[in-house]
Amino acid sequence: MSKSLLWDNLDYQLQPWIRTAVDVMGFDEMTPVQASTIPLFARNKDVVVDSITGSGKTVSFVIPILEKIIIEEANSSKLKKGHFHSLIISPTRELAKQIQSVIESFLTHYPEDLYPIKSQLIVGTNTNTVRDNVSEFLDNRPQILVGTPGRIFEFLKSSGIKSKSCSMVILDEADRLLDVSFLKDIENIMQILPKQRRTGLFSATINSAGSNIFKIGLRNPVKVTVNSKILAPVTLSLNYAITEPEKKFQLFLSVLNNYKFKKCIAYFPTCISVQYYYSFIQHLVEKKIVNEDLQIFSLHGKLQTSSRMKTLETFTETLSNAVLITTDVAARGIDIPDVDLVIQLDPPTDADIFLHRCGRTGRANKIGKAITFLNKGREEDYVSFMEVKNVKLELIELDVQGIPEDFNKIFMDWILEDRARFDHALRSYVAYIRHYSNHSASSIFRFQSFDFVGLCRMYGLFRMPRMPEITKNFKDDVENPKVFSNGWLIDPPIDLDLFKYSDSKQEKKRLAELKAIKDVHDKKRLKFLLKKKNESWSNKTETKESKLERRAKMEIKRKAIEAELAKNDSENSDEEIEDWKQVVLQRKKKQKSSASGMQGSFDDL
Numbered sequence: 001m002s003k004s005l006l007w008d009n010l011d012y013q014l015q016p017w018i019r020t021a022v023d024v025m026g027f028d029e030m031t032p033v034q035a036s037t038i039p040l041f042a043r044n045k046d047v048v049v050d051s052i053t054g055s056g057k058t059v060s061f062v063i064p065i066l067e068k069i070i071i072e073e074a075n076s077s078k079l080k081k082g083h084f085h086s087l088i089i090s091p092t093r094e095l096a097k098q099i100q101s102v103i104e105s106f107l108t109h110y111p112e113d114l115y116p117i118k119s120q121l122i123v124g125t126n127t128n129t130v131r132d133n134v135s136e137f138l139d140n141r142p143q144i145l146v147g148t149p150g151r152i153f154e155f156l157k158s159s160g161i162k163s164k165s166c167s168m169v170i171l172d173e174a175d176r177l178l179d180v181s182f183l184k185d186i187e188n189i190m191q192i193l194p195k196q197r198r199t200g201l202f203s204a205t206i207n208s209a210g211s212n213i214f215k216i217g218l219r220n221p222v223k224v225t226v227n228s229k230i231l232a233p234v235t236l237s238l239n240y241a242i243t244e245p246e247k248k249f250q251l252f253l254s255v256l257n258n259y260k261f262k263k264c265i266a267y268f269p270t271c272i273s274v275q276y277y278y279s280f281i282q283h284l285v286e287k288k289i290v291n292e293d294l295q296i297f298s299l300h301g302k303l304q305t306s307s308r309m310k311t312l313e314t315f316t317e318t319l320s321n322a323v324l325i326t327t328d329v330a331a332r333g334i335d336i337p338d339v340d341l342v343i344q345l346d347p348p349t350d351a352d353i354f355l356h357r358c359g360r361t362g363r364a365n366k367i368g369k370a371i372t373f374l375n376k377g378r379e380e381d382y383v384s385f386m387e388v389k390n391v392k393l394e395l396i397e398l399d400v401q402g403i404p405e406d407f408n409k410i411f412m413d414w415i416l417e418d419r420a421r422f423d424h425a426l427r428s429y430v431a432y433i434r435h436y437s438n439h440s441a442s443s444i445f446r447f448q449s450f451d452f453v454g455l456c457r458m459y460g461l462f463r464m465p466r467m468p469e470i471t472k473n474f475k476d477d478v479e480n481p482k483v484f485s486n487g488w489l490i491d492p493p494i495d496l497d498l499f500k501y502s503d504s505k506q507e508k509k510r511l512a513e514l515k516a517i518k519d520v521h522d523k524k525r526l527k528f529l530l531k532k533k534n535e536s537w538s539n540k541t542e543t544k545e546s547k548l549e550r551r552a553k554m555e556i557k558r559k560a561i562e563a564e565l566a567k568n569d570s571e572n573s574d575e576e577i578e579d580w581k582q583v584v585l586q587r588k589k590k591q592k593s594s595a596s597g598m599q600g601s602f603d604d605l
């Protein structure tokens with residue numbers, strides 16, 4: 001045990017009940033980040049903390065907050081109604097909830113005869129409004145608030161909420177909170193809070209925040225960097241496996257069946273792919289193709305908050321043989337005991353997220369393994385790309401051991417039971433293509449060398465959809481022996497007219513549409529109807545209102561451009577007028593292509 005990490009070696013004495021709490025929690029010594037950060041907060045410094053995943057950053061801000069509240073209470077500066085002492089902001093509700101439970105687990109050791117210390121969660125859920133947050137706050141008078149940016153901003157603006165006593169603010173996963181999606185809310189929150197406050201920023205990838213760190217009014221911050229050369233815990237082994245897309249999902253199942261693990265988190269690229277594969281895996285468990293002992297959970301951003309929280313809770317409480325299929329909603333900060341395996345079906349679009357995902361295992365000196373699947377061909381370059389970033393990945397050989405040879409047929413039979421599954425597969429496929437085109441390392445993740453047929457098979461599609469990305473980059477049927485005419489991947493093709501929805505209402509609607517189309521003999525009208533029908537899963541979600549809104553906006557834009565043209569007509573040369581016309585044309589073209597850009601369809605479906 002290193003002497004400098006002993007709790008009693010801090011340059012001030014911890015409150016006795018906090019000392020008891022760390023003992024009971026089994027924290028024999030401080031982690032390095034705690035040993036550096038706790039004394040800095042005690043000396044009223046602002047801190048920017050960069051320390052690897054699972055290194056105990058949460059406790060390094062929870063203890064100082066609790067200590068400060070007690071010291072200030074002891075100085076009889078009790079908070080008045082509507083005031084609070086500390087604010088902790090996190091990018092996700094799950095993480096906010098987790099931080100609050102760390103606070104609560106400390107508070108179970110707080111002496112009952114002292115003035116009560118309380119915390120409150122300020123996050124949006126499907127059942128509570130910001131008003132509910134406010135009335136709970138005014139009734140309970142908690143000193144510590146933990147929440148997500150949007151809801152906290154709304155909360156702070158509400159009448160009755162007084163921010164001027166807030167003396168500590170923590171941004172956990174600060175680089176995420178300071179990226180474009182949250183920055184505005186964070187800046188707005190900081191403007192409401194008093195300038196005289198202590199601020200702490202924490203992350204395992206804080207450097208990605210760049211100069212945005214200085215947008216939130218830090219005062220002479222001290223940077224705490226623990227082991228700058230190590231980007232991942234030494235107990236975490238980082239592996240990659242090369243696979244063809246067609247075999248990727250089978251490889252994943254084979255790992256689940258054959259690897260010994262307590263808990264596994266598997267990252268899928270999109271919410272819809274989590275939903276889709278989750279239902280297929282249920283079927284595979286029933287068919288005993290996936291180990292029956294495994295308990296499979298799914299978590300993604302499209303689920304309601306209460307069900308997200310519940311899933312996470314149950315997964316946390318399950319002792320072993322548990323698999324969580326999820327998206328990046330569970331990539332950062334989530335601390336679940338005994339996760340010893342992380343699988344990434346695809347590398348994340350943002351390289352920083354790679355470390356956060358892998359870091360769900362190998363935490364607090366426990367052994368963990370993370371395996372990332374890379375598509376054969378171009379994606380192997382990801383290994384050297386990560387090496388430049390100081391992240392070394394080791395190759396691991398995997399095979400589809402134990403997965404039935406007729407797996408593709410089993411997949412297809414499952415889809416054929418219900419046409420809705422085919423729609424789901426198609427939507428997942430399209431979402432994947434959209435996801436793939438967002439990779440920050442675009443020189444590695446390129447469509448030019450992508451195995452579109454393999455991807456179709458991975459999603460169980462037996463026919464290739466038409467999408468601009470595919471038509472642009474895919475060598476056609478003649479050149480590709482795996483594809484039969486009209487994009488079919490099976491021979492003979494199936495009769496799509498006989499492919500039914502299991503939901504009777506949906507099926508009735510389909511049959512009515514089919515009849516309407518068959519009754520049309522006018523070719524032009526038929527083409528129009530087919531086009532409209534094809535939009536069903538991609539575009540029809542757009543409401544009539546939003547279409548009208550968009551049309552109105554386009555009208556305003558068009559008028560502005562025309563006005564500009566007219567102005568230029570009178571003032572400029574013919575050449576400049578021509579340039580302007582080109583701009584208008586290009587703009588229109590761009591709008592057209594982005595509107596149709598991410599659709600997939602079958603002309604005759």
Ligand SMILES: Nc1ncnc2c1ncn2[C@@H]1O[C@H](COP(=O)(O)OP(=O)(O)OP(=O)(O)O)[C@@H](O)[C@H]1O
Pocket residue numbers: 026027028029030031034051052053054055056057058059203204332333334335359360363364
């Ligand atoms: N002093 C300690 N000794 C042993 N374990 C500790 C100590 N402090 C915290 N832990 C445990 O370490 C684990 C990781 O802590 P925490 O979630 O705070 O990590 P983190 O650095 O915030 O990670 P991430 O960057 O992934 O959010 C938790 O399970 C926590 O209980």
